[in-house]
Amino acid sequence: MMASNKNSLDQRTFERLRRLYIIALSTIALSVIVSQILIRNHLKNQENDSGVINVAGRQRMLSQKLTKEILALSTEHDLSKQNEVKDRLKQTLLLWETSHRALQNGNDSLGLPGNNSKVVSAMFNDLNPTFNAIKLASENIIFQIEAGTSTSIEKFSKEIASVKKNEGDFLVKMDAIVNQYDLEAEEKVEWLRKLELFLMIFTLLLLFAEFLFIFWPTAKTVKNSISELISAEKIAKEMAHNADILSEAKEKSIKELRALSHAMDETLLFARITPDGNVLHMGKKFSKLFKLSAFNTSESFSKVLCNNEKEQEIVEEIISKHKKIGWQGEVKASTKGGKDVWLDLSMIPFNPINERSELLIIASDVTKRKEGQLEIDRLTKESFEEKMNQQQIISSQIIENQEKEQNRIAKDVHDGIGQMLTGLKFNLESIDVSDMDKTVSKIKHLKELTANIIKGVRTATFNLTPPELADHGIVPALTKLTQELARLTGKDILLFNKTDFSGRLDSLTEINIYRITQEAINNAIKYADSTHILVSLSSSRNILSIVIDDNGKGFDPSKVKNVKNGDGGMGMTFMRERIKYINGRLFLNSQLGKGTRVTLNIPLKEV
Numbered sequence: 001m002m003a004s005n006k007n008s009l010d011q012r013t014f015e016r017l018r019r020l021y022i023i024a025l026s027t028i029a030l031s032v033i034v035s036q037i038l039i040r041n042h043l044k045n046q047e048n049d050s051g052v053i054n055v056a057g058r059q060r061m062l063s064q065k066l067t068k069e070i071l072a073l074s075t076e077h078d079l080s081k082q083n084e085v086k087d088r089l090k091q092t093l094l095l096w097e098t099s100h101r102a103l104q105n106g107n108d109s110l111g112l113p114g115n116n117s118k119v120v121s122a123m124f125n126d127l128n129p130t131f132n133a134i135k136l137a138s139e140n141i142i143f144q145i146e147a148g149t150s151t152s153i154e155k156f157s158k159e160i161a162s163v164k165k166n167e168g169d170f171l172v173k174m175d176a177i178v179n180q181y182d183l184e185a186e187e188k189v190e191w192l193r194k195l196e197l198f199l200m201i202f203t204l205l206l207l208f209a210e211f212l213f214i215f216w217p218t219a220k221t222v223k224n225s226i227s228e229l230i231s232a233e234k235i236a237k238e239m240a241h242n243a244d245i246l247s248e249a250k251e252k253s254i255k256e257l258r259a260l261s262h263a264m265d266e267t268l269l270f271a272r273i274t275p276d277g278n279v280l281h282m283g284k285k286f287s288k289l290f291k292l293s294a295f296n297t298s299e300s301f302s303k304v305l306c307n308n309e310k311e312q313e314i315v316e317e318i319i320s321k322h323k324k325i326g327w328q329g330e331v332k333a334s335t336k337g338g339k340d341v342w343l344d345l346s347m348i349p350f351n352p353i354n355e356r357s358e359l360l361i362i363a364s365d366v367t368k369r370k371e372g373q374l375e376i377d378r379l380t381k382e383s384f385e386e387k388m389n390q391q392q393i394i395s396s397q398i399i400e401n402q403e404k405e406q407n408r409i410a411k412d413v414h415d416g417i418g419q420m421l422t423g424l425k426f427n428l429e430s431i432d433v434s435d436m437d438k439t440v441s442k443i444k445h446l447k448e449l450t451a452n453i454i455k456g457v458r459t460a461t462f463n464l465t466p467p468e469l470a471d472h473g474i475v476p477a478l479t480k481l482t483q484e485l486a487r488l489t490g491k492d493i494l495l496f497n498k499t500d501f502s503g504r505l506d507s508l509t510e511i512n513i514y515r516i517t518q519e520a521i522n523n524a525i526k527y528a529d530s531t532h533i534l535v536s537l538s539s540s541r542n543i544l545s546i547v548i549d550d551n552g553k554g555f556d557p558s559k560v561k562n563v564k565n566g567d568g569g570m571g572m573t574f575m576r577e578r579i580k581y582i583n584g585r586l587f588l589n590s591q592l593g594k595g596t597r598v599t600l601n602i603p604l605k606e607v
Contacts, residue, residue: 528552
C-alpha cells in the first residue's frame with residue numbers, strides 16, 4: 001500500500017515537473033517570438049527611411065540642375081542645341097515632379113511609402129507653392145520652345161525670373177525637409193535601441209522569475225520527493241517487521257473477540273438473524289426476557305418479540321427496509337405473559353462469511369424510561385392545551401376591547417364632532433344677511449364652534465396614532481403624548497429624557513412602546529387619582545428603559561394578575577402581550593397609598 005502511494009506520488013511529481021518546464025520554455029519562446037516581431041516590424045518601418053532621405057536630398061540637386069538648364073536655354077541661340085537642352089530640361093522636370101509627388105503620396109517603384117509625419121506634411125504644404133511656381137515656369141518655357149521656332153530669350157524671360165526667384169526658397173525648405181527626415185530616422189533608431197534594451201531587461205526578469213518560481217521550487221520538490229522515497233523505503237522495512245507483530249496481535253484479538261462474544265451472549269440482549277428476519281442465534285438474556293428456552297432457527301424474529309400482529313408487521317417492515325444499511329430506534333415488544341416491553345434496538349448488517357450476510361441485533365430494555373417519557377408527553381400536552389385556552393381567552397378580550405375602542409371613537413365622533421357639525425350647519429343656514437347685528441353675533445359663535453370642532457378632530461386623531469411617531473420616532477411622540485394629556489386633563493405630566501436618546505427603532509417596536517406607555521399613563525389618570533405623572537427615559541448601548549411613575553393611590557399587583565375581566569386587568573394583559581411581542585420586559589411595582597411604577601426594558605436594535 002505504501003509502495004503504491006509512493007509510485008502515485010512520483011507520477012504526480014514528474015507530471016507536475018513536466019508541466020512546469022513546458023510553461024517555462026513556452027514563456028521564453030513566446031517572449032523571443034514577440035521580441036522578434038516587434039523588432040522586425042520596426043525595422044520594416046525603417047527600411048524605406050534611407051531611400052526617402054536619398055530622394056529628398058536628390059530633390060535639391062534636381063532643382064539646381066533644373067535652374068542651370070533653364071539658364072543654359074537663356075544663353076543658347078542655336079535651335080538644335082536649344083532643343084537638346086529643352087529635352088534634358090523636360091526629363092529633369094519629370095523626374096523632379098515625380099519624386100516630389102512620391103515623397104508626399106508614396107511610390108512603389110521608387111520605394112517611397114508616403115507615410116509622412118504631421119511635421120513633414122506641414123513642411124511640404126509650405127513648400128508646394130514654391131514647387132508649383134518653378135514647375136509652372138519650366139513647363140511654360142518647354143511649351144514655348146516646342147510651339148515655335150524662335151530662339152529669342154525675351155519670350156520666356158518672365159519664367160526665368162520666376163525660377164530664379166523661387167529656386168533659393170525651394171532649396172532652403174527642401175533642406176529643412178531632408179533634415180526633418182534625418183531627425184525622424186534617428187528617433188526611430190533611438191526608439192529601437194530602447195525597445196531592444198526593454199526586451200533584454202524583460203527577458204532577464206522573466207528568466208529570474210522562472211528561476212525563482214519554477215526552477216528553484218522544482219529543485220526543492222525533486223529533493224523532497226527523493227527524501228520521501230528514501231523515507232518510504234525505511235517505512236516499508238518497518239512495516240515488514242511489524243507484519244509479524246500484527247499477525248500475533250491478530251491471533252490475540254481473535255481470542256479476545258471470542259471472549260467478548262461469550263460475554264455479550266451472557267449479558268446483553270443479543271441476537272443474530274437472517275436478512276429475511278429468521279432467527280439464527282439469540283443470547284441467553286434475550287431468551288430469558290421473552291421466556292424462551294429453545295427456538296427453531298426458522299422462527300421469525302418479529303414473532304419472538306411481539307404477540308400483536310400489528311407490532312409484528314412494524315418489526316418486519318423495519319427489517320425489510322433497513323437490512324442493507326442498518327437501523328437504530330425504539331421498538332415496542334411484548335412477552336408471552338402479555339407484558340409490554342420497550343427496547344432501544346440497533347440492527348447492524350455484517351458478513352461473517354463472504355457468501356452469507358447476517359444482521360446483528362443489540363438491544364437494551366428502556367421500558368421504565370419510555371413510560372416516564374410518555375407521562376411527560378401527556379403532562380406537556382395538557383399544559384399546552386391549558387395555555388391555548390388561556391390564549392383564546394386573551395384573544396377574545398383583545399378583540400372585544402378593539403370593538404369597544406372603535407365604538408368609543410364612533411361615539412366621540414357622533415356625539416361630539418357630529419353634533420357640533422350639525423349645530424354649525426343650522427347656524428350657517430339661519431344667518432340673515434339683512435340683520436347685520438345678529439349676523440356678527442352668529443359669526444362670532446360660529447368661530448368658537450369651529451375651533452371646538454378642530455379641537456375635537458385633533459383629539460380624536462391624536463388618540464389613534466400621532467403623526468410624530470411615524471415622522472420623528474418614539475421620543476417626539478411620547479413628548480407630544482405627555483404634553484397633550486397634560487393639557488387635556490390638567491394634570492402635571494412630564495417627560496424626562498435622561499440620556500438624550502433620539503434613535504429610531506423599527507415601526508412595530510415604536511408603536512408597541514407608544515401604546516404600552518399610553519396605557520400606563522391612562523391607567524394612572526383614570527384609576528390612580530394621581531396629580532403628578534413622570535415619564536423617565538434612559539438608554540444604554542443595548543437597552544432602552546422607560547419608567548412611568550405616579551403619586552396615586554396605588555394597588556395590589558397580585559390581584560391585578562388574576563383579573564380576567566374589566567379595564568384594569570385586561571389593560572395590564574395587553575401591556576404584557578405587547579412587551580412580549582417586541583422581546584422586552586415589563587415590571588410593575590405598586591403599594592397602596594404610595595403610587596405606582598411601571599418599568600419597560602426594550603432591547604435596542606436601531607434601523
